[in-house]
Amino acid sequence: MTTVTWHRLTRAIERCRRCPLGHTRTHAVVYRGGERPSVVFVGEAPGRAEDATGRPFVGASGRRLDRAIAELGLRMDEVGVINLVKCRPPENRLPRRSVLACRPFLERQLELLDPPVIVTLGRHALAELVPDAPPITQAAGRERSWNRRPLVPLLHPAAVLHNPKLAPRWAADLDRLGAVLRRVLRQTL
Numbered sequence: 001m002t003t004v005t006w007h008r009l010t011r012a013i014e015r016c017r018r019c020p021l022g023h024t025r026t027h028a029v030v031y032r033g034g035e036r037p038s039v040v041f042v043g044e045a046p047g048r049a050e051d052a053t054g055r056p057f058v059g060a061s062g063r064r065l066d067r068a069i070a071e072l073g074l075r076m077d078e079v080g081v082i083n084l085v086k087c088r089p090p091e092n093r094l095p096r097r098s099v100l101a102c103r104p105f106l107e108r109q110l111e112l113l114d115p116p117v118i119v120t121l122g123r124h125a126l127a128e129l130v131p132d133a134p135p136i137t138q139a140a141g142r143e144r145s146w147n148r149r150p151l152v153p154l155l156h157p158a159a160v161l162h163n164p165k166l167a168p169r170w171a172a173d174l175d176r177l178g179a180v181l182r183r184v185l186r187q188t189l
């Protein structure tokens with residue numbers, strides 16, 4: 001990524017008031033990860049901990065995600081973490097209007113980060129990037145594509161935390177993601 005361009009994008013997000021969430025946030029939540037990530041995880045929206053810190057996936061779901069990243073054999077500077085919308089929705093409901101308003105920021109982030117693999121977390125991120133995908137319970141762990149690059153949907157880590165019965169499915173989907181990463185990263189080395 002070009003540092004100056006990324007810095008400008010970050011400043012634009014931090015100043016943004018394109019949708020009502022810009023008036024209720026504490027911090028815009030832009031990015032966590034390395035400058036040249038091999039894989040970018042796309043979540044839905046910041047929660048309380050993220051709004052307080054300005055960093056994505058730093059609460060309980062974030063710890064689950066970080067554990068998964070370590071299990072995949074990746075360092076934090078080899079991945080990136082972003083969300084569909086950059087400001088916390090009150091009541092944690094994701095307004096469609098904000099997803100649409102924030103979409104240009106999402107696309108610009110993905111364009112600048114240019115990761116070889118994208119991973120969506122949860123049904124909203126999947127529906128936004130792959131509108132014709134089946135429901136997340138069917139789609140998770142199965143490779144798809146976004147702009148001619150591999151995209152692997154996963155369940156949202158919060159869903160796995162709230163429903164421990166999903167843990168075996170989460171582990172199996174991570175195994176499938178690991179296989180995609182090994183194949184793609186071998187090709188791009």
Ligand code: SF4
Pocket residue numbers: 013016017018019020021022023028085086087098101102105
């Ligand atoms: S959610 Fe996105 S579009 Fe809405 S104010 Fe925040 S940065 Fe702007």
